[in-house]
Amino acid sequence: MGEKILMKGNEVIAEAALRAGCRHYFGYPITPQTEIAHYFAKKMPQYGGTFIQAESEVAAMNMVYGAASAGARVMTSSSSPGISLKQEAISYSACAELPAVIVNIVRAGPGLGGILASQCDYFQATKGGGHGDYRMVVLAPSSVQELYELVVEAFNIADRYRTLCMIMGDGMLGQMMEAVEFRDSEDICEADKSWAVTGTGMKRDHNIITSIYIDPEVLEKHNQKLQEKYRKIAENETRVEVYNCDDADIIVAAYGTVARIIKNVIKTAEKEGIRVGLIRPVTLWPFPTAAFEKYAQVPQAFLSVEMSAGQMVEDVRLAVNGKRPVHFLGRTGGMIPTQKEILEKIREILK
Amino acid sequence: MAQTDMIFSGFGGQGIQSAGRLIAYAGMLEDKHVSFLPSYGPEMRGGTSNCHVIVSDEPVGSPILNSATVVMAMNRPSMDKFESYLEPGGILLIDSSLINREPVRKDIKVFAIPATQIASDMGNLAFANIVMLGKLIKETGVVSTENFERALKKVLPERKHYLIPDEMKALKTGMDY
Amino acid sequence: MAIVFQRPHALRDTEMHYCPGCTHGIVHRMVAEVIDELGIEGTTIGVSPVGCAYNNYLYFNCDMVQAAHGRAPAVATGIKRVHPDNVVFTYQGDGDLAAIGTAEIVHAANRGEKITTIFINNAIYGMTSGQMAPTTLIGQVTTTSPFGRKPEIEGYPLNVCEMLSTLKGAAYVERVSTHDIKNIRNAKKAIKKAFQVQMAGLGFSIVEVLSTCPTNWGIDPVKALKWVEEKMIPQYPLGNFRGKDLEV
Numbered sequence: 001m002g003e004k005i006l007m008k009g010n011e012v013i014a015e016a017a018l019r020a021g022c023r024h025y026f027g028y029p030i031t032p033q034t035e036i037a038h039y040f041a042k043k044m045p046q047y048g049g050t051f052i053q054a055e056s057e058v059a060a061m062n063m064v065y066g067a068a069s070a071g072a073r074v075m076t077s078s079s080s081p082g083i084s085l086k087q088e089a090i091s092y093s094a095c096a097e098l099p100a101v102i103v104n105i106v107r108a109g110p111g112l113g114g115i116l117a118s119q120c121d122y123f124q125a126t127k128g129g130g131h132g133d134y135r136m137v138v139l140a141p142s143s144v145q146e147l148y149e150l151v152v153e154a155f156n157i158a159d160r161y162r163t164l165c166m167i168m169g170d171g172m173l174g175q176m177m178e179a180v181e182f183r184d185s186e187d188i189c190e191a192d193k194s195w196a197v198t199g200t201g202m203k204r205d206h207n208i209i210t211s212i213y214i215d216p217e218v219l220e221k222h223n224q225k226l227q228e229k230y231r232k233i234a235e236n237e238t239r240v241e242v243y244n245c246d247d248a249d250i251i252v253a254a255y256g257t258v259a260r261i262i263k264n265v266i267k268t269a270e271k272e273g274i275r276v277g278l279i280r281p282v283t284l285w286p287f288p289t290a291a292f293e294k295y296a297q298v299p300q301a302f303l304s305v306e307m308s309a310g311q312m313v314e315d316v317r318l319a320v321n322g323k324r325p326v327h328f329l330g331r332t333g334g335m336i337p338t339q340k341e342i343l344e345k346i347r348e349i350l351k
Numbered sequence: 352m353a354q355t356d357m358i359f360s361g362f363g364g365q366g367i368q369s370a371g372r373l374i375a376y377a378g379m380l381e382d383k384h385v386s387f388l389p390s391y392g393p394e395m396r397g398g399t400s401n402c403h404v405i406v407s408d409e410p411v412g413s414p415i416l417n418s419a420t421v422v423m424a425m426n427r428p429s430m431d432k433f434e435s436y437l438e439p440g441g442i443l444l445i446d447s448s449l450i451n452r453e454p455v456r457k458d459i460k461v462f463a464i465p466a467t468q469i470a471s472d473m474g475n476l477a478f479a480n481i482v483m484l485g486k487l488i489k490e491t492g493v494v495s496t497e498n499f500e501r502a503l504k505k506v507l508p509e510r511k512h513y514l515i516p517d518e519m520k521a522l523k524t525g526m527d528y
Numbered sequence: 529m530a531i532v533f534q535r536p537h538a539l540r541d542t543e544m545h546y547c548p549g550c551t552h553g554i555v556h557r558m559v560a561e562v563i564d565e566l567g568i569e570g571t572t573i574g575v576s577p578v579g580c581a582y583n584n585y586l587y588f589n590c591d592m593v594q595a596a597h598g599r600a601p602a603v604a605t606g607i608k609r610v611h612p613d614n615v616v617f618t619y620q621g622d623g624d625l626a627a628i629g630t631a632e633i634v635h636a637a638n639r640g641e642k643i644t645t646i647f648i649n650n651a652i653y654g655m656t657s658g659q660m661a662p663t664t665l666i667g668q669v670t671t672t673s674p675f676g677r678k679p680e681i682e683g684y685p686l687n688v689c690e691m692l693s694t695l696k697g698a699a700y701v702e703r704v705s706t707h708d709i710k711n712i713r714n715a716k717k718a719i720k721k722a723f724q725v726q727m728a729g730l731g732f733s734i735v736e737v738l739s740t741c742p743t744n745w746g747i748d749p750v751k752a753l754k755w756v757e758e759k760m761i762p763q764y765p766l767g768n769f770r771g772k773d774l775e776v
């Protein structure tokens with residue numbers, strides 16, 4: 001590892017992508033993630049790469065579709081309203097099995113909403129924001145260092161499975177500065193990209209990248225192939241942090257920056273003699289169901305804390321499967337749950 | 352566990368974000384865990400500017416502060432907003448050149464430094480934040496002056512490094528005030 | 529015995545699905561002949577549209593990518609930026625290019641993206657069964673303008689070449705037609721030049737090809753060719769709008 005430097009989350013995303021071999025970025029400005037584009041705009045020329053500020057989010061994601069078809073490591077980034085616009089090409093890319101990384105630095109919605117931190121896009125990311133039966137890997141880092149690790153990992157997962165991979169953070173993570181230590185070089189998976197369009201060179205049959213299958217039998221077969229791939233991803237790529245859960249009185253489910261608040265809560269609660277555990281999904285899809293199953297009978301109850309009106313809590317309930325009550329505490333609009341209100345909720349549940 | 356929770360606040364243009372970043376960087380150079388969270392969005396456009404900085408012996412939990420052990424307020428609205436954030440025994444540093452009211456709290460330590468006046472006397476208004484940081488470092492010991500100087504070298508672009516001796520002088524003036 | 533006529537190598541030996549009298553087949557053949565003549569089949573990457581030509585990736589022998597409705601210029605941009613030395617073309621109809629994909633075509637042209645667009649203008653949506661297109665003529669009856677296109681309700685026919693020719697990034701802009709042999713010959717010349725402009729790195733190139741849709745126009749193929757000549761050309765005059773004198 002190199003020396004520690006203090007960097008902004010958004011800049012780390014871009015730096016990590018460059019280190020992971022991403023040389024093509026297509027984006028459109030939107031707060032609170034625009035520093036990603038600033039960083040690429042400045043750095044890409046040094047790497048001989050491409051930075052395009054597209055005419056729209058729609059075009060940006062379709063440029064990603066083109067560049068991924070051509071075999072490149074490619075990325076786009078945006079924030080909630082912009083991610084909505086990208087959904088068309090996200091669905092097409094999922095069907096055409098194109099590897100690419102999409103960053104969503106979530107802001108509060110719905111609509112144009114606000115620009116402050118939120119987790120209100122969990123459903124959109126994990127349950128399919130675009131049309132059709134598809135999945136994408138959704139990684140939710142909770143620190144700037146982890147942001148770096150997971151961006152690099154996202155490119156590898158994308159290439160390994162020919163899948164889309166989303167990094168989901170929030171305005172707080174994108175804007176905050178923390179120490180980050182970069183490795184001297186990255187472990188980049190060497191994926192076979194013989195399927196990509198590069199020109200036949202008159203040496204092989206033509207390659208076709210498509211997402212249209214008019215014949216229902218063929219389309220069903222393609223869907224089955226996709227589902228099999230998603231099953232494999234769920235088997236191999238589920239990531240979760242389990243913290244303080246043995247003998248916990250209550251287990252909190254939280255991801256991203258909210259999980260950091262929970263770690264403070266754990267310390268404060270300890271002083272009151274309350275043992276709080278934390279299950280932090282690092283992959284929001286695939287959801288770490290097994291971790292919840294494993295601890296389902298340990299605490300008196302579960303509590304999902306989110307910056308949303310209650311989205312991940314549905315997956316927590318499915319995973320806990322009625323073995324314990326699952327409670328919910330959420331803030332919306334860019335409001336951040338405070339330690340104090342979380343502790344009060346915990347006391348109330350355990351009363 | 353030692354942890355210093357700091358809120359820096361003032362007008363946009365007073366160097367609030369740089370002040371926070373410098374302390375965070377210096378904290379990191381001390382091998383501490385640090386986080387720096389700026390306010391962003393509409394507040395960036397000429398209104399009040401603030402940031403939350405944590406320097407800790409342990410990994411930082413939430414980077415957002417609901418209470419603080421140190422508040423550095425460089426204008427009246429900042430003091431009005433963040434005085435109440437201080438924990439009992441906390442430290443309030445105010446730029447008395449620009450703030451004309453007494454603090455309400457009696458359970459905190461207050462240091463009033465005419466930082467803008469001092470900086471103006473030094474011939475560079477942009478040093479006011481550094482003067483304030485001098486007092487902050489003196490009273491909290493959150494970072495050493497050596498690491499603060501190293502942080503300056505990291506945070507300032509190369510073309511501004513010639514200012515460092517004067518910045519250190521401003522820091523010293525603040526410490527001695 | 530000398531071979532005097534054969535399928536271009538760049539076209540695959542596949543039966544096309546187009547309706548009788550549709551000129552898509554002719555345009556496909558011209559594009560393929562140009563690819564053969566320029567010897568670029570091995571380096572060419574085509575982008576298929578949404579519309580009747582959605583699966584023309586099955587007809588061309590080069591590498592092909594199928595794009596979402598209207599997005600072909602953005603997809604082609606992504607491809608070209610990854611492989612700047614390859615030849616990249618899009619093949620798009622008027623619903624695709626001039627309605628849902630207006631932003632993409634304008635900005636690809638304005639960036640001077642080094643790609644070539646073959647734009648089929650037949651004044652109607654074909655695949656979705658004869659709806660009004662931005663290029664539909666005043667008074668033309670379609671399934672969504674059943675009383676004829678009225679400017680006060682549906683606005684005016686969109687002249688794409690005239691519009692794009694105002695952009696500096698568009699190096700070569702030409703409108704051609706397929707209604708008779710002479711014009712087909714001209715069309716091929718224009719398509720060839722458009723590819724050469726791209727290969728010379730001069731910027732964006734587009735050839736708008738006036739085409740027929742006998743099925744949705746509700747007339748026979750011969751009358752359809754006449755209709756292009758008599759009705760479409762007055763609205764969409766043929767000729768070069770930009771890059772006439774480019775040396776390639």
